[in-house]
Amino acid sequence: RKEVEQDPGPFNVPEGATVAFNCTYSNSASQSFFWYRQDCRKEPKLLMSVYSSGNEDGRFTAQLNRASQYISLLIRDSKLSDSATYLCVEDQTGANNLFFGTGTRLTVIP
């Protein structure tokens, strides 16, 4: 059983659209969550951390729902450069013992 579940997509959206991804996790005691971005044939890179109160970084908003055990990523005003795979990550022990989802693939279409 995967600890972290994501919809693999693909999500194909037009430029300028708003798109949201959800990710469910299994360990109710987990404290830290992240979204990583991975471009084709590249390494994953940290996009943003997810805080209990929710956090925003420009066009990106991440939220955590502990009651339902899911985290979300919202991308507003999608750009072509947002095309990538977005990985949901759960840190179960707080010691960088990270569990990665299999990723959600996003393609932004001109």
Next chain:
Amino acid sequence: DAGVIQSPRHEVTEMGQEVTLRCKPISGHNSLFWYRQTMMRGLELLIYFNNNVPIDDSGMPEDRFSAKMPNASFSTLKIQPSEPRDSAVYFCASTALSDSPLHFGNGTRLTVT
């Protein structure tokens, strides 16, 4: 900073051969992680080290896999003997603190025929 450096970038080998993957973490980082990524299973943690000491190797698939970190600037992941199901991209990552983001290397794409 050069980032996490992995070698080789690509490795093609025949079943039964020994494969050694190498990683140089970012200078000053004291935690190092080896991950394997496949389409079916995504990113899986194989093993990680803190201060050169293996902390959790429960993700290592079987005895054919072994990892070492002889010093703070070098780690190896060895597969002996290799099998076609080992074909994947192997990533090394490092971090300075337990609550800091991971920095990944470019990965080694392994193909076992």
